[in-house]
Amino acid sequence: MNKVILIGNLASDPELRRTQSDIPVCTFRIAVQRRFANQQGVREADFIPIVVWRQTAELCARFLTKGRKCAVVGQLQTRSYDAQDGTKRYVTEVVADEVEFLGGPQNSSNSYNPGDVPPPPEPSSSYTSNTGFTQVDDDELPF
Numbered sequence: 001m002n003k004v005i006l007i008g009n010l011a012s013d014p015e016l017r018r019t020q021s022d023i024p025v026c027t028f029r030i031a032v033q034r035r036f037a038n039q040q041g042v043r044e045a046d047f048i049p050i051v052v053w054r055q056t057a058e059l060c061a062r063f064l065t066k067g068r069k070c071a072v073v074g075q076l077q078t079r080s081y082d083a084q085d086g087t088k089r090y091v092t093e094v095v096a097d098e099v100e101f102l103g104g105p106q107n108s109s110n111s112y113n114p115g116d117v118p119p120p121p122e123p124s125s126s127y128t129s130n131t132g133f134t135q136v137d138d139d140e141l142p143f
Contacts, residue, residue, distance in 0.1 A: 002075045004094050007102070008032035010068050011047050016061035026057035030070065049093040050074075060099055069102040 008030035016026045031045040038044055050072055052060050064070060074096035083089045 003073070004076050005071070005073050006030060006032050006048060006094065007069070007071045008045075008048070010064055010066050010070065013066050014061045014064050016057060024054055024057040024061075026052045026060045028060065028064065030072065049091070050096050050099075051077075051093050052096045052099055056096065056099055063101055071100040071102055072096045073098040
């Protein structure tokens with residue numbers, strides 16, 4: 001099984017390119033903090049390269065910016081190539097199947113613009129409090 005799930009912040013703005021057959025591909029790196037602090041008490045981060053294809057690539061290039069938090073689900077891939085100096089180079093990256101944008105937009109206005117990702121739905125009127133729970137009478141429970 002080859003499955004990677006990461007949550008981190010973009011280390012730089014995404015780069016959108018197109019292949020010779022006009023397929024969009026977007027690349028970016030996310031900084032993922034390690035679970036434990038080092039001996040100086042600092043939590044280090046790993047910078048993971050991400051590759052996204054097709055429509056998801058276009059959405060990432062449009063809505064993600066440096067510093068924005070995102071979740072990535074994909075597979076780890078290693079490839080090699082010959083550098084100009086004749087040495088063999090290896091690249092390890094995550095090829096993303098899913099990218100979820102976390103947090104709000106990183107701009108100063110929180111207004112919704114047509115063409116943007118739609119805002120979350122308003123809470124249903126059946127909620128009676130701000131806790132997100134619906135009031136249910138004990139007699140209505142099936143157990």
